[in-house]
Amino acid sequence: MWPIIRNRLIMLVFVVFGVSFITFLMSNVIPGDPARMIVGPRGDQATYQRIREQLGLNDPLYVQYVDYMKGIFTGDLGTSIRTQQPVLDDLITYFPATLELVIYAFLFAIFFGVMIGVITAVKNNTKWDYIGRFFSITGVSLPVFLSGLIFIIIFYGKLGWFPGSGRIDLFMELPPRITGLYTVDSLLVGNFEAFKNSLWHLIMPSIILGYVQLSTIVRQVRSSMLDVLNQEYIRTAKANGLSEWFLIIRYALRNALIPVITVVGVSFGMLLGGAVVTEMIFNWPGMGKYVVESIGFLDFPAIMGFTLLISVGYVIINLIVDLLYIVLDPRVRE
């Protein structure tokens, strides 16, 4: 187990170097002048030069890069041109909102994905199989902006069941910032009103976001489960008199999930990346909105910080995937 963690950590260093190098290069190749964006088209030449100096834009490229790398390893990702805040502070402000949305979307996708995957496999080629597969395929076929709007129109506009935007009601007392995840923080301090309210806000966007990944998970779980159900040990266990659902849950499921872990990990990464559109539709104050606005402003420090964060996220997901293999499959432990 420790070698795996060590290898992933080594990989993390390479990823940080690689990604920062590429984003740094891109920020210098893409036309656009952040200093000009700050002073505006009518700003005078002296101010413009002063700002270029401040941003280090007049230094040779390698000096800029070394400065940037020094910053990364001391926790300084530069200052956002748009918000004038340290990028790290901005990320800490906006990232938890995205993370919370992605986690709930993920839980939704996993829970229903595994459930539908198992049922469609067990009821292979019956109407339940077709219904389950149709339901999950709809998720990838419908673009998020469309399904999101439909949901908002029906469940917010017509029925008024769920709030249509934001993380929490405006008049609600915010929980103290511990993890930045409202549902977690509010539970930690025992503020159940805030918990309920933020959970309520999470339901629609996380279903919309998670629905896209549902069909991938269903497909994987279904085929893996079909495979496992044909294994001899399932037949042996049946011959030993164990009942069908006991077998499915206690014998087949765990074995079927092992080959699915990787795909599920990738799914989580896709959710992180795919959250942008969902956040725009539900006016969710997360990374997605932050990044889209930063791009419009050619805010390179912010964009680079975001990219780095997502890359590190991917490495961490991979680490978790590796660890899950160890937990689920005793053969890997040796």
Next chain:
Amino acid sequence: MLLEIKELSVSFESIYGKSHVLDHVSINIKKGEIIGVVGESGSGKSVTALAIIRLLHKNASIDSGEILYENENLLTKDEKEIQAIRGKKIGMVFQEPMTALNPTMKIGKQLANVIRKHREVSKKEAHELAIETLKDVKIKDAEKVSEKYPFQLSGGMRQRVVIALAMAAPPDLLIADEPTTALDVTVQNEILKLMKSLSEKKGTSILFITHDLAVVGNFCDRVYVMYQGKIVESGKTADVLHKPEHPYTRALIESLPEGKNPDEPLKVIDGEPFVLNSRPTGCVFIARCPLKTEQCSNVPPVRWRGTDHWAACWEVEENAGNPLARKEI
């Protein structure tokens, strides 16, 4: 009679059409008996075994016959009733010990699950019973082994565990489908000895399936010789081995390496078994039989050679007729 298979016919539906795999197979097992079913691979032995515990593949259909367990027809039971019989009344050991156990569950846990299915015991008691069961199948360090995963055990050990699972209830009948085929010879003998002693200790009957006539010798009380889905000869083991009547049984015995000059080439049976969807109408062995005559294209009669011993062949002469059973098989 503990188990009576009566005139069982099974066929498979596949893209090549319907193939008749079992053709009016009848097998009887008394309480405490060890019965052998011998035949080349593909003759339908596994299908017979799976039919008994109703685990036949989805594309199989039972065309005729009954399987009476203590006079109740297993074929008409619903899924719940048959589940109560599997493992508890009839245990089953399969050929491949490498894949017969759940790879991600500890041995002790797998046993405990089965024990709790058959007996009203707590989790803790089930675990203790699991260790007892492991000791029953002569596993040393039963406590340690119960904490292991299947991949940490040798083939022979795994097969002992599979037997322990099948004997956990313990059942009245153990079906062993080539339980030693995948194991090397010394381990084979240990497993056979183990099954024999378990059978004596617990009073469990065994339906022992093998392609290897040599194994049957000092293990089974009676044997059935099966060829292409048909029982062609049956009798006490000694009779069948020493006074074989059916040309197929004789060919099987001649192809055994035992007691032969090692330089002499082994005899193989000439010809190939027929393709299953082109079953001959008469004797199933007709294409490969050295003694065949014209009448062999008609279904051969059962010819009795002793009170227990018969062969289904035109060329066998009847000498000790059994008036009760003069019917075609």
